[in-house]
Amino acid sequence: MSTVNYTRHLVEHRYGRPLEDLQRHSAHGGSGDPVLPIVLRRLDGLSTTNAHARAARRNLDAAWQRCRSGQHALDDLVLRYAAEVVDLERREQSEAEAVWDLLDVRLLLDQPAARRPSTARRTGPAPGDEDLIAVARQVAARLPRLNREALRQGLRARGIHVSNRRLGTVLQRLRAERDLH
Template sequence: MSTTLHTRRLVEHRYGRPLERLQREVAAGRCADPVLPIVLRRLTVLEQTGEQGRAAHRALRTTLQKAVADGSPRDDRLRPYIAELFYLEQQEQSQTEALWDLLDVRLLLDQPGAGRTSTRHTSRSPEDENLMDAARDAAVCLPRLTRDALRLALRDRGIQVSNRRLGLVLRQLRAERTH
């Protein structure tokens, strides 16, 4: 499954509605979620980058086939196509990560999608407290408290955390910093 298709399905899952319906809501101005218009714009850019990547891949394949048929040296003819494909794949990856972060921001804003209920726990287990203690220790060393920085700092301590739990921990740490 392509990154674009996977991200599209993730957007639909997070909002609980098909993408076309979400687009109609934003176009009609019936959107109460401040993150949704940004998510949709980013998804459109991601789809365009994915299409450019597929076109670059096709051009590379065609050039390779011509070079093989000619028996000519391939390196000089293929380098520009490979560089473009590499660049587009990096762009697609960074755009995907930015979009996924926006979807996490939506969850942090505590605006659940249609038909879903909150999954917050009212009581904390000792394991959650240990995770929070480790996260507090890790956050002290961080110049800026971001999802990626916290995830890496926890991994350095040998702690693997799911994306959902990391979001909850991050929200708690930011709330503690503001108080």
């Protein structure tokens, strides 16, 4: 599948409608999507570049056939067409990547704003952590040295998996209790 066809299918997939519908809808100014007109312009530019690249490939093929048949020596004509094909293929790839980037921007615009993480850190254990602390006390009583990894392994041996942050909170509380006694 050519780059232009792939990009067209990708645009249709992302917008959920055929390209002709998107063009018609955008021409009437009915699109609330700020990215759609830019995508359509870029897609038109990509199609134009693709047409120029196909023509340059045909010219290169014809020049190469003349060269092989002995009518024409390998000269600047073949090299010029080859350079033109390479340049147009690079431009085509660059234009396709620009459309793909715009489609990614559209996806980002469609997503709801992410919630900002709370800057206030929890200092105490979360509700329901009392059971975890009770089990952690039992595990800690059997440990020769209380550290994060030993406590984690002891809890895992009992089928309890906790996050690193939660484990740190429990560990701090156990150390504070140990220091009081």
